[in-house]
């Protein structure tokens with residue numbers, strides 16, 4: 041039988057199978073899909089004017105940057121040629137204007153590029169987050185929680201940073217390269233050729249560096265996923281780790297994960313430092329060449345002495361921008377890999393969505409009559425199999441949950457009890473047979489309509505950070521304080537009355553500042569705060585003592601008498617008064633009836649009752 045853990049093994053295409061220790065990834069992983077460019081196009085489309093404004097300011101910045109050395113050389117040549125103060129002031133003024141325009145445009149282009157990137161990053165984050173809310177539990181499990189967090193936060197940050205880098209570091213390079221070579225050529229063709237040769241050498245260095253480090257960069261994001269998963273697991277399970285004295289082992293595992301990331305990051309940085317050193321070396325070479333060759337050219341009156349400074353400046357500016365572009369280029373494949381991962385997620389069709397099937401809608405009166413007469417929920421020969429399982433988890437279930445009745449489910453662990461509850465809320469869809477709610481197949485109802493008819497207490501009573509009131513109002517946003525107190529009293533959560541802040545008492549993430557029993561009662565109160573046709577309690581009474589369990593059942597009976605209740609329980613005492621008990625064994629329905637009837641006819645139920653009698657568990 042498939043286990044929950046089996047299913048959590050990620051099978052999403054991009055989730056890394058990287059060996060954490062060696063850091064090796066198969067080449068297919070992190071590959072950039074065509075969807076990345078399409079997604080980028082879609083994300084940038086609303087901000088075209090901003091992008092154009094950023095490009096224009098960038099162009100002005102580039103012109104200003106190159107115009108200053110041009111004027112400086114002209115100024116030096118005028119000074120050497122003793123042309124008087126007039127031309128000197130003239131050149132100085134032009135330099136000042138170029139510097140002001142260049143610097144102003146530089147600030148503006150950085151601001152506009154950052155604005156554009158922040159907007160695109162925010163839109164990407166929001167889209168991925170919204171999509172993750174649409175996914176069903178099994179869709180979500182395909183990616184894994186760690187990867188989902190990286191996709192929402194980390195990947196969007198990488199894309200955002202890369203957009204800024206592309207604008208300020210990569211896009212100016214072609215303009216600077218062409219303009220500086222043309223200007224240098226204009227001063228002296230021989231010097232122009234030297235600049236071209238140096239630019240080609242620099243391009244070769246950059247290409248080698250990019251080629252070597254791009255694959256490593258591509259996978260760094262997947263290492264981040266790994267670190268996320270490990271960290272989350274260690275932090276959430278810290279008490280278990282401490283209780284079993286496994287700190288050292290866990291630390292070693294964490295260290296291995298971090299080291300794998302660090303090792304790859306160091307490899308990339310090493311390549312960078314070699315490339316940077318080569319660039320600085322080339323800068324010095326070009327300076328020496330220009331001064332040396334320039335002196336000869338000045339000697340033969342092929343150019344003026346002041347022009348040497350302009351040539352040196354052009355070369356330094358060009359090489360500096362190429363060096364920055366080389367760094368930025370390395371981010372591009374990584375950002376494209378992030379966009380590919382986002383595309384995969386955004387294009388994923390949720391396995392459960394509204395109106396999967398087109399069912400003809402009967403007239404309103406017929407619908408109403410049908411709803412009144414039909415059971416609240418009805419399983420009709422239902423089978424269910426998890427996506428990644430090789431056999432069915434539930435086989436041929438047929439039973440109904442009716443208004444005013446209690447339907448209970450009991451069975452061995454892993455027999456599929458919680459899965460039945462989740463199917464009612466359409467967290468999973470039947471794979472055989474039909475599940476009807478108020479007379480209609482659940483797949484023909486909207487999810488909002490379906491879920492608004494139910495109130496659910498999950499097996500693991502999960503609370504959100506906030507206050508008790510904010511948690512209860514998740515189920516009933518408009519509930520008054522009195523209604524919340526009423527729900528709390530029915531749920532036997534009298535401890536809240538003793539809290540100094542009452543309804544406003546703080547709840548930490550997951551509700552960890554409350555005991556297991558208190559959390560269960562708060563989760564029950566949350567469900568009771570909502571008016572529903574069907575209340576589903578998934579093993580919600582297990583952390584309660586017998587007295588509270590009995591008191592709660594009594595309160596529920598008088599409170600929810602008109603609604604249907606589905607109670608999943610381990611203890612026979614909790615469900616013996618149910619109108620109908622479904623007995624499950626390994627996903628099969630082996631008994632259905634009232635307690636007295638099952639005690640006579642169902643061997644599985646008899647065995648459960650006997651074992652609980654022996655353990656003295658049949659009180660209440």
Ligand SMILES: Nc1ncnc2c1ncn2[C@@H]1O[C@H](COP(=O)(O)OP(=O)(O)OP(=O)(O)O)[C@@H](O)[C@H]1O
Pocket residue numbers: 041042043044045046047048178181426429433451452453454455456457458459460499
């Ligand atoms: N997401 C999943 N993917 C694959 N298999 C799953 C998944 N969730 C549960 N299962 C498997 O389905 C079976 C039924 O699980 P379920 O949680 O419904 O059992 P249960 O009767 O509620 O168990 P318990 O009493 O221990 O809570 C188990 O074998 C479980 O391993």
